[in-house]
Amino acid sequence: MGRKNLFNVGALLAGLGVTFKYMFQKKPTIQYPSRKKKHAPRFHGLHELRRYGDGKERCIGCELCSSVCPANAITVIGAENTPEDRRSPGERYAERYEIDELRCIFCGMCEEACPTDAIVLTPRFEMSELRRGSLIYGKERLLVPPDAGTGTPPDDRPNGIPSDLGRVAEIKSTVRWEEGYDATWRGHVLKTQTKGLAD
Amino acid sequence: MSGAWWTPAAGIWWIVLIKCAVLLFAVITTFAYAMLFERKVMGWMQLRPGPNRVGPWGLLQPAVDAVKLILKEDLTPKTADPLIYRLAPFISLLTAFSVYAVIPFSEPAPGNIWAISDVNAGILFILALTSIGVYGISLGGWASGSKYPLLGSVRATAQMISYELAMSMSLIGVLILSGTTSLTGIVRGQATVWYLFPQFVGFLIYIVTAVAETNRAPFDLVEADAELVGGFNTEYSGLRFGLFFIAEYINMLTVSCIATLLFLGGWNAPFHLTMIPGIVWFLIKVGFFMFMYIWLRATFPRFRYDRLMAFGWKFLLPVATLNLIVTAVVVAVRG
Numbered sequence: 001m002g003r004k005n006l007f008n009v010g011a012l013l014a015g016l017g018v019t020f021k022y023m024f025q026k027k028p029t030i031q032y033p034s035r036k037k038k039h040a041p042r043f044h045g046l047h048e049l050r051r052y053g054d055g056k057e058r059c060i061g062c063e064l065c066s067s068v069c070p071a072n073a074i075t076v077i078g079a080e081n082t083p084e085d086r087r088s089p090g091e092r093y094a095e096r097y098e099i100d101e102l103r104c105i106f107c108g109m110c111e112e113a114c115p116t117d118a119i120v121l122t123p124r125f126e127m128s129e130l131r132r133g134s135l136i137y138g139k140e141r142l143l144v145p146p147d148a149g150t151g152t153p154p155d156d157r158p159n160g161i162p163s164d165l166g167r168v169a170e171i172k173s174t175v176r177w178e179e180g181y182d183a184t185w186r187g188h189v190l191k192t193q194t195k196g197l198a199d
Numbered sequence: 200m201s202g203a204w205w206t207p208a209a210g211i212w213w214i215v216l217i218k219c220a221v222l223l224f225a226v227i228t229t230f231a232y233a234m235l236f237e238r239k240v241m242g243w244m245q246l247r248p249g250p251n252r253v254g255p256w257g258l259l260q261p262a263v264d265a266v267k268l269i270l271k272e273d274l275t276p277k278t279a280d281p282l283i284y285r286l287a288p289f290i291s292l293l294t295a296f297s298v299y300a301v302i303p304f305s306e307p308a309p310g311n312i313w314a315i316s317d318v319n320a321g322i323l324f325i326l327a328l329t330s331i332g333v334y335g336i337s338l339g340g341w342a343s344g345s346k347y348p349l350l351g352s353v354r355a356t357a358q359m360i361s362y363e364l365a366m367s368m369s370l371i372g373v374l375i376l377s378g379t380t381s382l383t384g385i386v387r388g389q390a391t392v393w394y395l396f397p398q399f400v401g402f403l404i405y406i407v408t409a410v411a412e413t414n415r416a417p418f419d420l421v422e423a424d425a426e427l428v429g430g431f432n433t434e435y436s437g438l439r440f441g442l443f444f445i446a447e448y449i450n451m452l453t454v455s456c457i458a459t460l461l462f463l464g465g466w467n468a469p470f471h472l473t474m475i476p477g478i479v480w481f482l483i484k485v486g487f488f489m490f491m492y493i494w495l496r497a498t499f500p501r502f503r504y505d506r507l508m509a510f511g512w513k514f515l516l517p518v519a520t521l522n523l524i525v526t527a528v529v530v531a532v533r534g
Binding site: 015018 | 248495
């Protein structure tokens with residue numbers, strides 16, 4: 001039994017041939033920090049809390065995202081709007097909004113549950129930190145800057161991605177957004193996905 | 200002894216000392232880049248680019264690895280035998296280095312022998328030293344006071360004893376043909392025909408046993424990461440782990456050198472291409488063997504332990520002995 005395998009010199013040589021041939025084949029490796037793979041337009045990455053065009057927060061502090069979250073990663077504490085300090089168009093707004101990105105499983109159910117399209121998942125995935133605590137994102141990091149506001153939710157925008165202004169613009173410089181998101185659209189076949197493999 | 204350091208008598212010692220320093224540097228540099236070469240080639244064979252981040256083409260990778268190993272904590276387990284545990288890597292490394300005292304790299308020229316010492320029993324010296332090298336691994340694993348290293352070192356001892364027999368047997372065929380144990384003499388005997396051809400069986404056995412002797416895949420049961428974590432070096436860390444690592448690669452280089460000297464004509468140029476100096480031919484041939492080791496490692500899965508022993512004792516040793524007998528008879532009949 002074993003003896004047969006051991007003395008099957010032809011098979012051994014064939015194996016050597018395979019590795020030798022592979023040595024000269026093109027490598028599918030993507031040199032990550034300098035080159036990035038195109039990912040799907042609706043990739044579930046880091047969250048973002050959105051605003052309306054007039055700068056008001058979309059979140060009305062209803063806590064639906066928090067209750068739907070299967071990982072219990074979202075904490076929302078709402079507060080009443082007052083005529084002097086009106087944060088959102090509704091009665092309430094989120095006084096605190098925290099997402100523990102370490103608990104989050106990026107399923108996107110918060111996005112689906114949200115009645116005002118306030119919480120959305122962006123395609124950003126590079127969020128490593130040196131401390132666990134740094135990955136609990138508070139409102140100050142989730143909320144888009146006031147001047148970033150476009151009133152439309154991400155799905156309705158021409159290229160299907162959230163705006164990249166303010167805080168986000170810094171990250172944008174390392175990611176080739178335009179490469180990753182052209183010619184793809186919700187419901188369409190992702191033509192770029194397989195192409196993206198060739199560095 | 201009236202000799203001061205500047206007299207001609209002392210000069211010989213100086214030359215030897217300088218040669219040692221140069222060779223030490225050369226061997227360590229070769230080790231460093233053999234390691235990079237291995238990672239590159241294995242990467243290519245596995246459809247990866249290999250290390251390419253540090254320096255152009257990853258050329259500074261060995262330096263960075265060395266710095267990393269030096270900066271790591273050097274742990275000694277509580278249950279370890281401290282003296283032997285600390286000594287073992289040095290046994291491995293020193294025996295690995297010492298072999299280069301007798302390896303000739305090119306045809307001896309007047310006033311320059313291209314080796315630290317051209318002893319007339321070179322091959323015996325090498326075999327003796329590589330046998331001592333096993334102690335480094337066996338003692339290191341045993342002194343770690345931990346189960347996996349112990350298993351690794353038990354395997355090392357068994358494997359090396361089994362395969363060293365067949366290895367020595369395969370070399371004796373060459374010694375009979377050349378009629379000398381001097382490495383330079385053996386190479387001179389291959390001026391017209393390399394011993395690769397009359398001793399083809401011996402060559403194949405040597406190649407197989409040499410892989411086993413250096414504990415390289417597919418004979419790396421001593422390390423066997425899948426079953427023994429890291430085998431004999433599981434408990435080692437930092438620089439001491441590095442020393443074992445260096446010893447392994449230098450042993451690889453050694454067996455490549457021996458294969459070149461004994462079977463591939465050493466520095467003899469093939470096809471009368473004598474315009475290329477002998478040392479270059481020697482290095483090309485050694486490089487070929489180094490590539491082969493990497494190639495084997497990237498291709499073959501590890502042996503099962505009982506099959507390894509069965510293969511060594513029931514196949515390699517009888518065939519090597521048969522090869523030896525046939526060679527001896529043919530040489531005797533031809534006179």
